[in-house]
Amino acid sequence: MRLQLSDEDAAFQQQMRDFFTTEIPADLRERWASGGEVSADDIRESQRLLNAAGLAVPHWPVEWGGKDWTQLQRHLYLQEMQAASVPPPLAFNASMVGPVIATFGSQEQKERFLPATANLDIWWCQGFSEPNAGSDLASLRTEAVLDGDEWVVNGQKTWTTLGQHADWIFALVRTEPDAPKKQMGISFLLIDMKTPGITVRPIQLIDGGHEVNEVFFDNVRVPADQLVGERGKGWTIAKFLLGNERVGVAPVGTIKRALASAKGYAAAARSGEGTLLQEPLVAARFAELETQLAALELTVLRVAANSRGEKPDPASSILKLRGSQLQQDVFEFTIDIAGPASLEWQQPDDTDLQSWAAVATPTYLNFRKASIYGGSNEVQRSIIASGILGLKG
Amino acid sequence: MDFTFDDEQKALQDAVRELAARNAPAEAHGDVPVGPAAHDPKAWSAIAEMGLLALPFGEDVGGAGASTVEVAIAATELGRARVATAYAEALTAAGLIAFGGSDEQRAKLLPDLLDGTSLVVPAFAEPGRAWSLEAYDVTASGAGAGSPRSIRGSEAEEKLRGVQGDVTLTGTKEPVPYADAADKLVVTARVGDRTGLFLVDGATVSGMRVRLDNTPAVALGSVDDAARAIRAGVNLGILAVTAEALGAMDAALPMTVEYLKTRKQFGVPLAAFQTLTQRAADMYVSLELARSTVLYEGMALAADPYDATATSRAKVVIGQSGRHVGQEAIQLHGGIGMTAEYAVGHHTARLTAIEHTFGDTRWHLARLAGALDDHEQVDLLT
Ligand SMILES: Cc1cc2nc3c(=O)[nH]c(=O)nc-3n(C[C@H](O)[C@H](O)[C@H](O)COP(=O)(O)OP(=O)(O)OC[C@H]3O[C@@H](n4cnc5c(N)ncnc54)[C@H](O)[C@@H]3O)c2cc1C
Numbered sequence: 001m002r003l004q005l006s007d008e009d010a011a012f013q014q015q016m017r018d019f020f021t022t023e024i025p026a027d028l029r030e031r032w033a034s035g036g037e038v039s040a041d042d043i044r045e046s047q048r049l050l051n052a053a054g055l056a057v058p059h060w061p062v063e064w065g066g067k068d069w070t071q072l073q074r075h076l077y078l079q080e081m082q083a084a085s086v087p088p089p090l091a092f093n094a095s096m097v098g099p100v101i102a103t104f105g106s107q108e109q110k111e112r113f114l115p116a117t118a119n120l121d122i123w124w125c126q127g128f129s130e131p132n133a134g135s136d137l138a139s140l141r142t143e144a145v146l147d148g149d150e151w152v153v154n155g156q157k158t159w160t161t162l163g164q165h166a167d168w169i170f171a172l173v174r175t176e177p178d179a180p181k182k183q184m185g186i187s188f189l190l191i192d193m194k195t196p197g198i199t200v201r202p203i204q205l206i207d208g209g210h211e212v213n214e215v216f217f218d219n220v221r222v223p224a225d226q227l228v229g230e231r232g233k234g235w236t237i238a239k240f241l242l243g244n245e246r247v248g249v250a251p252v253g254t255i256k257r258a259l260a261s262a263k264g265y266a267a268a269a270r271s272g273e274g275t276l277l278q279e280p281l282v283a284a285r286f287a288e289l290e291t292q293l294a295a296l297e298l299t300v301l302r303v304a305a306n307s308r309g310e311k312p313d314p315a316s317s318i319l320k321l322r323g324s325q326l327q328q329d330v331f332e333f334t335i336d337i338a339g340p341a342s343l344e345w346q347q348p349d350d351t352d353l354q355s356w357a358a359v360a361t362p363t364y365l366n367f368r369k370a371s372i373y374g375g376s377n378e379v380q381r382s383i384i385a386s387g388i389l390g391l392k393g
Numbered sequence: 394m395d396f397t398f399d400d401e402q403k404a405l406q407d408a409v410r411e412l413a414a415r416n417a418p419a420e421a422h423g424d425v426p427v428g429p430a431a432h433d434p435k436a437w438s439a440i441a442e443m444g445l446l447a448l449p450f451g452e453d454v455g456g457a458g459a460s461t462v463e464v465a466i467a468a469t470e471l472g473r474a475r476v477a478t479a480y481a482e483a484l485t486a487a488g489l490i491a492f493g494g495s496d497e498q499r500a501k502l503l504p505d506l507l508d509g510t511s512l513v514v515p516a517f518a519e520p521g522r523a524w525s526l527e528a529y530d531v532t533a534s535g536a537g538a539g540s541p542r543s544i545r546g547s548e549a550e551e552k553l554r555g556v557q558g559d560v561t562l563t564g565t566k567e568p569v570p571y572a573d574a575a576d577k578l579v580v581t582a583r584v585g586d587r588t589g590l591f592l593v594d595g596a597t598v599s600g601m602r603v604r605l606d607n608t609p610a611v612a613l614g615s616v617d618d619a620a621r622a623i624r625a626g627v628n629l630g631i632l633a634v635t636a637e638a639l640g641a642m643d644a645a646l647p648m649t650v651e652y653l654k655t656r657k658q659f660g661v662p663l664a665a666f667q668t669l670t671q672r673a674a675d676m677y678v679s680l681e682l683a684r685s686t687v688l689y690e691g692m693a694l695a696a697d698p699y700d701a702t703a704t705s706r707a708k709v710v711i712g713q714s715g716r717h718v719g720q721e722a723i724q725l726h727g728g729i730g731m732t733a734e735y736a737v738g739h740h741t742a743r744l745t746a747i748e749h750t751f752g753d754t755r756w757h758l759a760r761l762a763g764a765l766d767d768h769e770q771v772d773l774l775t
Contacts, residue, residue, distance in 0.1 A: 129728070269523055340524050340749060342749045343429060365745065372724065377724070
């Protein structure tokens with residue numbers, strides 16, 4: 001055991017900090033930090049700057065732009081990126097489809113897709129969920145039927161995040177309707193969003209924003225060589241992908257920033273003759289959240305330092321569960337600090353309100369999603385119960 | 394203590410439920426408005442016509458001579474159907490006038506407010522400030538020799554008492570819900586080191602922001618009485634919003650229960666997963682504790698409109714249960730609960746707004762904490 005980072009890791013951390021705070025433009029980072037609607041251009045610009053410096057996809061195989069970092073280094077990289085409010089590489093590209101293609105794809109697919117995916121020349125979206133296949137993903141029904149050297153896809157995906165910006169979608173489709181188990185008939189297909197027969201319909205969420213969509217497939221013809229891995233083995237790929245999705249999911253750096261900002265807001269908000277931060281109940285809540293956040297960060301570090309090899313640690317479910325809860329707690333506390341100001345939902349031209357206060361409530365409501373997507377918190381608890389504690393059912 | 398509704402109260406509940414159902418906003422497809430809802434004039438007229446604004450006020454000023462229990466019954470039904478009007482705000486403003494105004498002002502002003510001819514809302518919040526019943530940055534001045542000057546202490550009161558039209562207010566109030574729909578505002582403003590109540594109808598309003606710049610105002614009663622009047626007026630507003638929140642929870646829980654019964658995953662209804670049904674049971678516990686507390690609040694205010702303890706306890710219980718029920722309602726629905734097309738998220742948004750209206754959970758806990766010395770143990774029956 002050792003309390004401090006090794007000299008080598010400390011130097012690595014400093015190097016990351018320097019890069020993120022000097023090489024990524026401040027205005028871009030400020031826009032990201034202030035929340036609100038996601039700007040596709042900002043995400044693209046950020047990822048391209050990172051990629052040019054070899055920092056967009058460090059966990060990929062070295063051959064495709066990865067770095068042979070330790071898990072701890074990868075954690076430090078994420079942490080510093082979040083602390084500097086750098087828009088992170090698009091998760092669909094960097095954490096999901098990229099590693100899948102690198103692991104399961106043909107040489108041709110790797111050459112065709114990986115460089116463009118790392119540089120966000122292709123914007124990917126995730127077509128897994130369907131109206132009747134949410135937590136029970138394996139019951140998905142979107143079908144793909146082989147016709148000559150093309151798959152003909154019919155069905156509907158939903159909750160497709162940022163699908164409105166996407167160039168391509170990676171989808172789970174049913175290719176073997178007669179397979180003995182529903183998990184066995186699924187394949188992993190790459191589909192160009194410009195293919196005729198695809199319709200994207202926006203879904204408005206309760207914060208008023210538009211980040212998810214429904215995607216309809218009506219006789220969409222997809223070249224057969226866009227199937228990744230073996231036909232009917234899509235479920236294995238999906239499990240690999242979802243496991244990766246959970247690694248690095250506790251956005252400790254982001255939560256830290258949000259909590260630090262909240263502290264600043266409370267110190268500036270006047271209450272009685274003093275400030276809100278001087279109110280005992282407010283101060284106590286900050287102390288509590290900082291302590292819980294420290295426990296989470298220490299657990300992240302412990303898990304990161306321990307995990308070896310490619311297999312995601314089942315403890316990553318702890319991080320997803322607790323990370324989403326703490327993130328929600330901080331946004332919840334932020335509306336409390338905004339107090340009456342949280343009743344306004346936007347920053348009108350004519351206002352004395354500060355912009356953070358005007359987005360406090362929509363942000364709080366929007367982040368209710370964090371405990372639903374990427375494997376809901378109930379699903380995480382089941383994974384902990386069965387995978388770690390050996391409790392079935 | 395008896396929590397059963399009598400026949401008249403049941404009839405009121407039925408009538409308001411019916412009115413609310415007729416005026417409930419629909420979740421439509423596509424561009425659904427989310428967030429703070431605009432004042433709905435149609436629902437407002439219906440509410441006024443049914444006499445709901447007049448419920449807790451005396452017949453001498455145009456009131457219905459009912460009680461705060463009836464307010465709780467009515468507001469619960471409005472909340473259940475998500476009817477968006479300034480009901481709580483109008484009751485608060487009327488309460489401020491009823492408890493703070495002179496006899497003459499009451500007689501002159503209240504009838505129009507209580508029959509809905511005029512919409513008056515309170516303006517408390519100041520930008521960059523936590524919730525407070527006190528005013529800080531909005532100040533009252535008496536007109537001096539040509540130029541306005543700040544007035545202090547008892548000299549101030551001399552000036553303000555009865556010198557109607559000779560007072561001006563300066564500063565910003567924000568956010569003031571429904572300010573853009575109101576004819577007049579009841580504004581808290583600083584008078585020396587105290588807070589007074591003023592009636593204003595010439596403010597510059599933009600959205601929820603109210604700008605006062607030497608704006609003429611009428612003092613409501615005297616600064617001596619303002620603190621007590623504010624407490625009673627705000628109590629009435631808190632009763633209305635806590636009851637509205639009760640209605641919102643009362644709607645969100647059955648929707649969630651129904652969803653657990655019908656939504657299938659893994660080949661079974663979600664209700665087959667005990668972890669979810671147990672959480673629905675916890676939501677029910679929260680809801681019923683909230684119901685008892687709000688009904689008690691209604692009865693307590695009928696007996697003593699200044700009762701800050703019953704009111705703050707209700708606000709705390711509603712704040713915490715509203716958060717619990719609202720968050721769980723979304724979570725147990727999964728993705729669908731996050732959408733603007735589905736009512737559960739709207740209820741949760743409203744519960745969130747209510748928690749931050751008329752003081753949040755922390756403010757009310759702090760007020761209760763400050764009064765711990767007043768009693769040895771909790772005693773509800775004496
Ligand atoms: C904002 C947002 C963005 C998303 N982005 C994407 C995306 O880009 N691509 C994509 O494919 N999907 C996406 N999703 C979908 C997401 O993965 C699903 O919402 C999630 O899997 C839950 O499925 P569901 O919504 O159908 O809820 P359901 O599965 O119907 O679940 C409803 C409730 O029941 C619980 N539950 C379900 N089964 C069990 C069980 N066995 N035991 C205990 N509890 C259970 C759930 O935890 C939840 O609380 C997104 C969702 C949201 C809200």
